[in-house]
Amino acid sequence: MKVGRNLYSLLPLALLFVLLGMEDARTLLLIPLGLMAVQWYFTGMLFLLATAGFLIYTWRGGLYGLTVMALSVLAVEMGYLDRERAPGEHYLVLLSAVAMSFPTYLLMKTLSPVLPRLEVTALAALLLVVLYSFTRFVAS
Structure with missing residues (x-):
């Protein structure tokens, strides 16, 4: 008997x-x-670019922008894991990698007055991508 596809990404x-x-x-046009x-x-990569474009266009950042990008990455990557019928451990690695972006953001926000001018949200989003790429590479 064939098991149906998980839809955790929804x-x-x-x-x-x-x-x-x-x-x-207007963002509901992205549905x-x-x-x-x-x-x-x-299409997931196009969706990530469109979501990032919206955040840049509307000058939204901070914790809201990071949460939106984290949820976008989760949706796209969980869709991939759903298609591949990945085991539960892969979902946990993805969730932990994305969750680590929030403490990183808070750390960068507290350090930003001391450090040279940095865009905290962009740095945290970049670290999110680097962290997830690293964990995915290690898990492979």
Whole structure:
């Protein structure tokens, strides 16, 4: 008997659209792209770029911007894990890698008055991608 595909990726996607919809109703136009992002990885990358473009265009950053990008990464990567029928440990690695971006953001925010001018949100988002890439490389 063939086991059906998990749809864990829809949870972060739903949370993401709740956050985006509360901020600006026009972002709900991203829903079709977000749903396709769960199915196809290339569309997922386009979805990440569109979400980042929205944040840059509207000058949204801080903890809100980091949460939106973290949920976007979770939705796209969990969609990939759903398609591959990955074991639960892979989901835990993904969740822990994304969760580590928040303490990193808070650390950078507390250090930013002392350090030369840094964009804290961009640095935390970059560290999120680097951390996830590292954990994915190690897990492979």
